Amino acid sequence: MKHLLPAILVLCFTFIIQTGVWGQCAPALPSCAGCTNLTGSNLNISSGTYCITSSVSNLNLSGSAVICVSGAGQINGGNINGGTIIYNGSTATNPLNVSIGGGTLRIRSSITLTNLTSINGSSTVIVENAATLTVSSLDVNGKLMVDQGSTLYVNGSFGINGGGSVCFNDGIINTNQFTKNDQLNSTTTTSKGCYAVRSSVGNFNQVLTNSSSIYMCLPGATPSPNKFGSATVNPNCSNAATGGGCLAALPVRLVSFLAQSFGEGVALKWASSLEHNFDYYQVERSSDAIGFTAVSPHIVSLKEQTDVRHYEWTDVNARTGTFYYRLKQVDLDNTYTYSKLVAVTFTNDAQTATTFPNPFSDELSITINTTINGTYIIELYSTTGKLHASLTGEKNELTITRTLATNVFPTGFYLVNIHIGDQHFMRKVLKQ
Structure with missing residues (x-):
């Protein structure tokens, strides 16, 4: 094992894909690879794939457009009437301040959305990739999907209206109050799913589900009449605030x-x-x-x-x-x-990522030559695993060159780690 790189230098990335080859609620995930960086304000987007890594204002999304939010990405105002927003995480304080009137919102990194109080009939909200979506309250009139390892946490009340539906794939909905269910068998599952109720259950007009794989974790006794249908009911769950019987129900x-x-x-x-x-x-x-x-x-x-x-x-x-x-x-x-x-x-493509000069002294230039655009990360490590320098930015053209100042670095061998999209490269260089 002597050829193993130090742990900090391991080329590692998680490229998330969802396909139709295994049972789940969510449709296939559009790719963010090669997305065009989106900036500015008063934007009307109806097609194409874009990435947002800074703040944009008044975004109007429709059609088949795909928007991937990451880094410091923020959508500050606008309307989503179609297309897909993929939220991969952001350092912004309020990253998704937008009105969702249609289309699909895919939550893949934990977030709080105080402005999301309803999923309308033409909208789909998907919580996936082990994320937690926290909302104040939620009425489901469209489609809600909670995938494996993910949690929808509702501070107030949760309800399913006549046109709404919920699909689970080993996910959890944790709500303070379950207020209503107005549609027969409106909760389905491809494997198992669970509702953890912290306070009370309201009046159901219809049966919740015909699947025993839907679990109900209740804070007290089962209400009468029982409108949960074929659901597996766990009354008097302990520690319902953190999942209680839900955690025991999921494999x-x-x-x-x-x-x-x-x-x-x-x-x-x-x-x-x-x-x-x-x-x-x-x-x-x-x-x-x-x-x-x-x-x-x-x-x-x-x-x-x-x-x-x-x-x-x-x-x-x-x-x-x-x-x-x-x-x-x-x-x-x-x-x-x-x-x-x-x-x-x-990858062994030597021309995709090159360094110059090698050996180097006061400066080291790195050239990235690939059709992949988006956020790049360049890191320079010593062979002991110490990070000496890093660069990050946006690549919007075929070839870019970036330069690191290296005059104060000790002599010896270094490793350049380059990451862009779903590609990783490592180059060995010598400081003299």
Whole structure:
């Protein structure tokens, strides 16, 4: 193992994809790769793929347009009447201050949206990628989907109106009050799902669900009459504020799932905070994110551990190209679910990322020559793992060159780590 890079230098990224090859609520996730950076104000977007990494004002989204929000991205005003917003996280205080009248909002990083109080009939809200969406209250008139490991946290009341529907895939809705359900069997599931109610349940006009895989975690006794339908009801749940009986109802609660590439293959690392009636994991690999093959043995549950459980398995047969991985999570009754996908790209294209001069002295220039645009990150490490310099910015043309001042750095070998989109490159350089 002497050729392993220091842990801090491991080329690692999580490339999230959702496809239709496994049971879930959410449709396929549009790709953010190659998105065009969007800036300015009074923008009318109806097609194309754009990334927002700074503040934009008065955005009007419609048609088939895709907007990917990350970094310091912020949408400050406007109307969403179509298209898709993919929220991958932001450092902005109020990143999504926009009126949602239609289209799809995909929450992939934890966020609080005080202005989201209703999902109208032409809108879809998806909480996925183990994110938590926190709202003040919510009336569902359109489509709400809560995917594996994700939580919708409602500070006040939650209700499903006549045209609304909720789909679970091992997700949780945690609400203070469940006020109404006006549509017959309006809650469905592709695996399991759970409502944790902290205070009370109101008057239901219709049956909630015809699936016993929907769990109800109630703070007290089951109300009479019981309008939960075939749901599995857990009355008098303890600790309902943090999930209570919901956590016991769901099979596996993944904390993380990462793929790390290094000179000897790909290390898959994951952790879980809950494994209820759980048997084993199995790692599956694909070259196209469609057809998967099992590549690991059965990795049995660490039943003797009661806190967060950590697992690791290395795929030594992955060396060149792009590989997609998912975890198959199998219960004792042989039912199973899949994790989100992660991917690793290996590249040997010497012309895609170049350094000059090498050896270098006072300055080191890095050129990125790729069709991928978007946010780039350039990092310079010593071979001991110490970060000496970094650059980040936006790439909006085929070729860019950036320069690091290196006159004060000690002599010796360094590693340049370059990340843009779903591509990673590492170059070895010498300071003299």
